[in-house]
Amino acid sequence: MARFAEPMTRLIDELRKLPGIGTKSAQRLAFHVLRSPSEDAEKLAHAIRELKARLRLCSICNNITDVDPCTYCTSAVRDQRLVCVIEEPTNISTIEKTRSFAGVYHVLHGTLSPIGGVGPEQLRIANLMTRLPAVDEIILATSPTTEGEATARYLADEIRRAESRVKITRIATGVPAGSDIEYADEITMSRALEGRREL
Numbered sequence: 001m002a003r004f005a006e007p008m009t010r011l012i013d014e015l016r017k018l019p020g021i022g023t024k025s026a027q028r029l030a031f032h033v034l035r036s037p038s039e040d041a042e043k044l045a046h047a048i049r050e051l052k053a054r055l056r057l058c059s060i061c062n063n064i065t066d067v068d069p070c071t072y073c074t075s076a077v078r079d080q081r082l083v084c085v086i087e088e089p090t091n092i093s094t095i096e097k098t099r100s101f102a103g104v105y106h107v108l109h110g111t112l113s114p115i116g117g118v119g120p121e122q123l124r125i126a127n128l129m130t131r132l133p134a135v136d137e138i139i140l141a142t143s144p145t146t147e148g149e150a151t152a153r154y155l156a157d158e159i160r161r162a163e164s165r166v167k168i169t170r171i172a173t174g175v176p177a178g179s180d181i182e183y184a185d186e187i188t189m190s191r192a193l194e195g196r197r198e199l
Contacts, residue, residue: 008034060131062107062124064089072104079103081136085128085155087111087143095141103139106131111147112154120154128155132163144173144191 004012008030015026033041057063058070065071072078072092082103084095087110095101108123132138138159142148156168174192184192 057107057124060127061105062089062109062127063092063105075104077102081134082139083128083131083135083137084139084141086141087148087151091141103137108142108151111142111145111151113147120158123151125155125158129158129162132159132166135163135166137167137169139169139171141171144187 003009011030011033012023012026015021015029016023018026021029033044054066055064056066056068058065058068058073060069060073063070063072073080079102083106084101084103085106085108086092086095087108089107089109092105092107095105106124106128108125108128110118110123112118112120112123138155140152140155142151152170156170159166159168172191172195174188174195
């Protein structure tokens, strides 16, 4: 790496810690900050400080929020008896874009991964179990990866053991809209067939 003044090197090193940011991107961002007006750099620094100081996890669903409970958990128009279990807070925006889900969420903050050292204790499952008496249906919306599937199976077993009357569903997976089935792998095609519905 080229040698820069110490403050620039320090900023580049910090920026490189961000996901998806390599050395070149970190340098571009650092030089952009340097060239920006001082007030823009101050606004960025202030936004980062505010983010760390004010955001926390919702005590009910574990979503990132600045009010506790979060706006989903306190909404009068959302079905509080329908809970969608997701891996990360960023998954909420993906589901909300569909405008077809009117329930609430529960964020696990990861998936089971024995190889990565992530067991049930590392996930935010305990407060999901306390919600069960007030829930009619749990939608397991973890990714269709090995870890996501294992997490969904584990949760389904735990929920059945704790509250047998709760309906447990899994999101369907299959061929994406607008794609050609010629390019679908066998797992995707198999799930598309399994998740078929009557027309």
